[in-house]
Amino acid sequence: MKSNIFKNLPTDLTDEHFQDLLKTPNVRIERVVSHGNNSPTVGWYDQNEDEWVMVLQGEGWLEFTGGREVRLQVGDFIHIPAHTQHKVSHTQADGITVWLAVFFS
Template sequence: MNNIFDNLPADLSREHFLDLLNTPSVRIERIVSKGHDSPEAGWYDQDEDEWVMVLEGEGTLAFEGGRVVTLSKGGFIHIPAHCRHRVSHTRPDDITVWLAVFFSPAG
């Protein structure tokens, strides 16, 4: 039996990304952050839809156009393909564990 909280990285000088499942139709990823954000020039513009949930901690997403969304434990959001966004903040004194699901957009 696997557990998403097993084997959390000790060194979080950089964000940690781990594919939990990777198939042609869906990718599920665990992301562990601690005080990380995307560089100002680091906007994500993905070909896939993304559904993301914070399992532990807190993270803030900034969207092109000025929208800002803060997710705390249990919070989730759907981000459509090509919706430019970035991580603008995670807590520096606590880990944030994200669960991200990437899939092809409908239609």
């Protein structure tokens, strides 16, 4: 079935919006839409699978334990190995940020 990642974007973005686009036993592809959001202040993401993430629209900053921060703009992508603790420190406040995340093991 054909679809478009920019269609049906959520309008209530007080929190980040997560939508699985594809889910199999070994791969999950997710669209994340943010608007000035950051990760919950309680804890860090510590995932069992690797994550490859790309910014399709807007921009966002990822923070890793130890204080390293990476700014991602349109077209930028990064591979985050499993159990690499990280969080979104902030995203663009004057527009939306659309992320494409691929989780795999």
